[in-house]
Every structure is written in structure tokens, then in C-alpha cells.
Amino acid sequence: MKHEIQLIVNGETRSLTVESQQTLLEALREDLGLTGVKHGCSTGECGACSVLLNGEVVNSCMVLAVEAADAEILTAEGLATDEGLHPLQKSFIDHHGVQCGYCASGMLISAKALLNRTSRPHEEEIREALVGNLCRCGAYADIIKSIQVASRARR
Amino acid sequence: MKAFDYIRPKSLEEAVGHLTQGKRVNILGGGVTLFLQIQNNELTPDVILDVKALPGFHDIRYHHHHGLKLGAAVNLQHLATGLEIRRHYPLLNQTAQELASPQIRNRATIGGTLAWASPVSELVAPMLCYDAVCHTWSPRGTRTIPVSELYLGDFKTALEPDELITHIHLPSFPARTYGVYQRQTIRHDGRRMIAGAATLAIHKHHTLTNWRIAVLGVDDRPKRVPEAEALLEGAPAEADIARALEAVQENIHPQDVVYARSDYRRAVLNALLQRSIHDIISNLQDS
Structure with missing residues (x-):
């Protein structure tokens, strides 16, 4: 089943089409190219895929992309500003x-x-x-x- | 993960339709165990039914007389930080702070954690001490199941496949209720549980009454040990505590696991309970 969703990633609204079973990790890495989000264990143990979802830290491998529809996401790529590194x-x-x-x-x-x-x-x-x-x-x-x-x- | 359809119903009426179509349906709370089961092909659902948009599922309501209502989709981080929980159910608050990791606490829901029915579920220990009751809904109607009757052992529950936990209710407790949670694990995030125990008593007229002891990691389900609780009523002396600890040992059945033998789990539980009971008694003496 396909879903049209929007994510506000690092302050920018992104529209994408995801399958029900697609994880937020897969959507961020493969659809949006944010490879700073790392794929580690796929089981919520290692935290390499951590992102902020509406300000709260979550394992993006344990969240479906469709569950995150309309949410604000912060990845490591979003930490730096025009003034430099965080x-x-x-x-x-x-x-x-x-x-x-x-x-x-x-x-x-x-x-x-x-x-x-x-x-x-x-x-x-x-x-x-x-x-x-x-x-x-x-x-x-x-x-x-x-x-x-x-x-x-x-x- | 294998393909499935994702549905997020906005009402229970809408949910019924999906539960009665003869498809394989799995209910999604936080997903922290469901997605693992799907990845491992232990579950092959046609439909995932996300309960997080159902009305009332995020409710947190406290009333000094009626107690606490917690919607099934409230996450564990709320239990670790919520003001009502910290003030009125400190044992639940303390346990929640030690659960898993921030990442998992932000996703895992109360309903999902209870329905997963792990023999080492740490959340269940304080729920048992506070006499928590699950309120459920299925296409056949609603019913209540005390948490003490929810678990049938080894990940089995009294829930029907199409039955949802809608909310949990905890009765109110006097202000002078003391509880302690103690656990020993291999990993700090709670994985590889050796043993754990939640202990609670109510301070009344210079005595400690209504003792509750809930143990986990030492049987096929987390459970209360009423045989031991009865021996602590009043102002327990060292001899009473020793007899209560013996009663605990007689009523548990720990399994050998690769990281802890059953006799070690027994010894650890004994030490944790001894510490907890003394903590509660010294609390009485200090107050």
C-alpha cells in the first residue's frame, strides 16, 4: 500500500511516496539521501539510526515512514547552520x-x-x-x- | 520487512471493519517488538492497525479519589517524566525511568508493552503493586482484566486476537505509600534480565500495611507473591523478613539462561528484595 506523506526534515518540507512497510530510516537514507542516519542493528539496540521526531529521540529503524507523516525530523545533517558546525x-x-x-x-x-x-x-x-x-x-x-x-x- | 497495509483508524467503529474482514491483523502501538517479529517472519500480517489515533488513547487523567486513567497509547517516557505519575505513583515513575533507552521509551506504549507479555516486562511489576486494571475493547464489546490476570505465562495473555487494550486504570493510593524498584540486568538498557522486584507498602499508624511484592525474571510471568506479603504486615522484625524471603523462594521457578543460572537468579532476587524491604522500613523510621 502506497502513502503520500510530507515530512519536515531539518526544517525543510519534503513530499514523498512510501510503502506501508518502509521504515523512516529507509525513507531518510534512500529517498532523501540523508546518509548521516546510519543503519546499524535494525532492532532498536544500537542507536546508530537515532533522529529527533517532533523533538524526541527515536530509533528511525523502529518507526514506519508513514507513522512519521507531518512530523518534524532532525538528523545529524540538520545540526550545522550557515554559521558553521553545531x-x-x-x-x-x-x-x-x-x-x-x-x-x-x-x-x-x-x-x-x-x-x-x-x-x-x-x-x-x-x-x-x-x-x-x-x-x-x-x-x-x-x-x-x-x-x-x-x-x-x-x- | 514483508509488505503489509498500514491503517490508522480514527474511531473504534472504523477499527471494527478491519478486524472482522478475515485478514491477518496485528495491532501497532509503538512497534518496538512488533517490527522485530515481522522482520523475523514470526508474524506475517496483511494489515497493521495503528491505534495511536484512536480517541482517548493518549489520555492521562488523575483524580484524587478515582485514581489514574492512562490511555493505551501513552508512551513510557510519559511515565518517566509525567508530573501526576511522579507525585502520585512514584514506584511507577521510578521503574519507568530505568526502562530500556530514551529511544525505546519515546516509542513503546503502555498498551503494547502489557500486551507483549514478556516474562521480564519491568513495567508490569509496579502495575501489579498498584492493582492496575486493563480496560479492553473488541467487536464483541468491552471488558476489564486485572493486570494480575492478564498474563498466562511465556508471552501468552488473556487477550483475544481482535481485542485491544483501550486504557489502564490505577486506583488512588494514600500519600504515605512507599515503593522501591530494584533490578539486576547484564545490560544497562534492561536487556538480559537476571531478576527484578517492585515492593510497596502503605504507612498507617506507625506500621506498614498492604505490602505488595512483584517479582520478574524468576518465573514464566511477572507476578505478585502474596505468601510473602502476608508475613510482612505490621512492623516486620528481622525474623519476619527472613520468613517472607523464604516464602518468595518457595514460590518462584526461575529458568537457567546463558548469562545467569537459576540459582544465581534466586540469590540475586533475594538480595534485591532484602534491600527493598529494608529501604521501605527505614523510610517509615525516618518519617
Whole structure:
């Protein structure tokens, strides 16, 4: 069954035709070319495909594209502005939060969801926010540090 | 995923039509387990019926006398952050905060989590302690099922295939109700459960009454242990607590799993319950 839907992706309204069984992850990567959203486990365990759906972090592999109709989606591609990289992105580069990079866009999205509600999170809150994001390189310590530094840099 | 049709009915009347056409229909809440089953070909639905647009399914209503109504499509993150939940059902709030990951909590619904009926469902433990009741609807009418009677063991429920949970009701509890949730898992997101327990008691005239103990990971379903609860009534002494813990051990049937043997699960549950019961008693002494 085909559905005509609209998604507001990174601030831009996009119209697309999706099949019922198509996931939001597939729609973002294959139809809209947003390959910053990574395909990891397909089971909601790894968090590589994390996006913000109406401001809340979700695994895009666990949401049907049609379920997201008319929703606002933020992917890692939407973090930077004309003025440059987002403070989280800069901090991930400066403090080695990116090792192989596969988990990084999901980590950035989970961190963004955290900073949206808590401007100066404690380490424990950062760890809790990253429970659903796995890093196969084991770069957790640097990822946590990157988020801490970024949150301090923000006013 | 294999092809299916996606339908999002706006009323129960509209939903009936889809449930009575003789097609294979699966009900979609948050999808965090349904999509896995479809990917693994455990389920091959013709139609997915999304209940998230049905009227009342997102309701959260608290009344100090009548208690709490939670629509079936309320997500677990609401339980972790909602003010009514934090204030009046702190045990449910505390448990929800520890559930899964933010990504999963933002999608998983209360109705879907209860209907999935996992033997290690953490949400069920506080629901059992608070005497929660499921309200359901099917083309044949509505009925109520206490959460304590919902689970038949090993992922089976008392729900008919075309029966939806519409909402959950929790009765009101006195302000001086204390609850503790304790669990031990291999993974911090709750996967690979060893054992867990929710414990609750009501403080009344310098005693603790209406004890409830709900255990999970140690039987084919999460369940209350009334044999142990009865032994704690009043102001339990160390000997009473020891007898209650023994009663728990006599009434559970944990399975060996690759990451924990059954005797280890027994020992872990014992430690968690000992801690929880003492926590509640020290709460009484502090107040």
C-alpha cells in the first residue's frame, strides 16, 4: 500500500511516496539521501539510526515512514547552520568523540535531545541519555567528555 | 520487512471493519517488538492497525479519589517524566525511568508493552503493586482484566486476537505509600534480565500495611507473591523478613539462561528484595 506523506526534515518540507512497510530510516537514507542516519542493528539496540521526531529521540529503524507523516525530523545533517558546525559537532572533533564515526551521528542526536531539556547535564545524566547508543570502538569516555565540553561552551 | 497495509483508524467503529474482514491483523502501538517479529517472519500480517489515533488513547487523567486513567497509547517516557505519575505513583515513575533507552521509551506504549507479555516486562511489576486494571475493547464489546490476570505465562495473555487494550486504570493510593524498584540486568538498557522486584507498602499508624511484592525474571510471568506479603504486615522484625524471603523462594521457578543460572537468579532476587524491604522500613523510621 502506497502513502503520500510530507515530512519536515531539518526544517525543510519534503513530499514523498512510501510503502506501508518502509521504515523512516529507509525513507531518510534512500529517498532523501540523508546518509548521516546510519543503519546499524535494525532492532532498536544500537542507536546508530537515532533522529529527533517532533523533538524526541527515536530509533528511525523502529518507526514506519508513514507513522512519521507531518512530523518534524532532525538528523545529524540538520545540526550545522550557515554559521558553521553545531557546538556538539565541534566538540566531538576537538575531543575525539568520533573514532570510526559510525555511531557519531546517533550519539550527536541523543546529545542534542539531552541538551534541549538540560543545558548543563551532569556526567550521570549524559550516561543515562546515551543508554540507547552503542559505540563499537568503545570511545565512550571521549564521547561523554565531548558532550560535557559542548554543554559548558553553550550560553 | 514483508509488505503489509498500514491503517490508522480514527474511531473504534472504523477499527471494527478491519478486524472482522478475515485478514491477518496485528495491532501497532509503538512497534518496538512488533517490527522485530515481522522482520523475523514470526508474524506475517496483511494489515497493521495503528491505534495511536484512536480517541482517548493518549489520555492521562488523575483524580484524587478515582485514581489514574492512562490511555493505551501513552508512551513510557510519559511515565518517566509525567508530573501526576511522579507525585502520585512514584514506584511507577521510578521503574519507568530505568526502562530500556530514551529511544525505546519515546516509542513503546503502555498498551503494547502489557500486551507483549514478556516474562521480564519491568513495567508490569509496579502495575501489579498498584492493582492496575486493563480496560479492553473488541467487536464483541468491552471488558476489564486485572493486570494480575492478564498474563498466562511465556508471552501468552488473556487477550483475544481482535481485542485491544483501550486504557489502564490505577486506583488512588494514600500519600504515605512507599515503593522501591530494584533490578539486576547484564545490560544497562534492561536487556538480559537476571531478576527484578517492585515492593510497596502503605504507612498507617506507625506500621506498614498492604505490602505488595512483584517479582520478574524468576518465573514464566511477572507476578505478585502474596505468601510473602502476608508475613510482612505490621512492623516486620528481622525474623519476619527472613520468613517472607523464604516464602518468595518457595514460590518462584526461575529458568537457567546463558548469562545467569537459576540459582544465581534466586540469590540475586533475594538480595534485591532484602534491600527493598529494608529501604521501605527505614523510610517509615525516618518519617
